[in-house]
Amino acid sequence: MSAKELTSMLNELLEKNYDTEKVYKTAADDVKHEGLKSFFKEKAMQRYDFGHELKAEIRNFGEEPDKGSSMKGDTHRAWMNLKTALSSDKEEAVLEEAIRAEKAAVEDYNKMIKADGFPPTTANLLIKQRNAIERSLAEVRELEEKFD
Numbered sequence: 001m002s003a004k005e006l007t008s009m010l011n012e013l014l015e016k017n018y019d020t021e022k023v024y025k026t027a028a029d030d031v032k033h034e035g036l037k038s039f040f041k042e043k044a045m046q047r048y049d050f051g052h053e054l055k056a057e058i059r060n061f062g063e064e065p066d067k068g069s070s071m072k073g074d075t076h077r078a079w080m081n082l083k084t085a086l087s088s089d090k091e092e093a094v095l096e097e098a099i100r101a102e103k104a105a106v107e108d109y110n111k112m113i114k115a116d117g118f119p120p121t122t123a124n125l126l127i128k129q130r131n132a133i134e135r136s137l138a139e140v141r142e143l144e145e146k147f148d
Contacts, residue, residue: 011066014055017050021047027040040094
């Protein structure tokens with residue numbers, strides 16, 4: 001794969017991290033439970049950090065990182081806000097969305113990790129971030145059980 005193709009894939013992942021960061025910020029605003037607010041703020045910061053790591057990798061390939069979030073993410077946030085507003089149990093609705101988002105993120109990272117052509121440093125970064133997302137997914141599932 002060419003450097004352009006690899007950076008295109010990394011930029012796609014970067015946009016998804018921007019999206020997830022915004023979703024977690026929205027979730028922190030939507031929930032009333034202080035423990036959940038704190039959890040979602042922490043996860044938003046984690047995705048912010050992931051974004052900076054991905055930007056550095058993209059620059060290492062001699063390319064410029066994309067700015068902003070994807071349209072898909074904007075649509076997801078609007079849907080999440082609607083679902084949350086209509087739900088009588090906001091915390092559970094937000095946690096369900098977080099689980100869905102984290103599952104999708106793990107799938108996205110797994111596709112990238114399986115792609116041939118990334119140097120070991122980039123592959124290791126992707127694995128590290130994916131593993132952190134898997135841990136977050138387990139945490140969200142545990143939280144959801146508490147709110148069932």
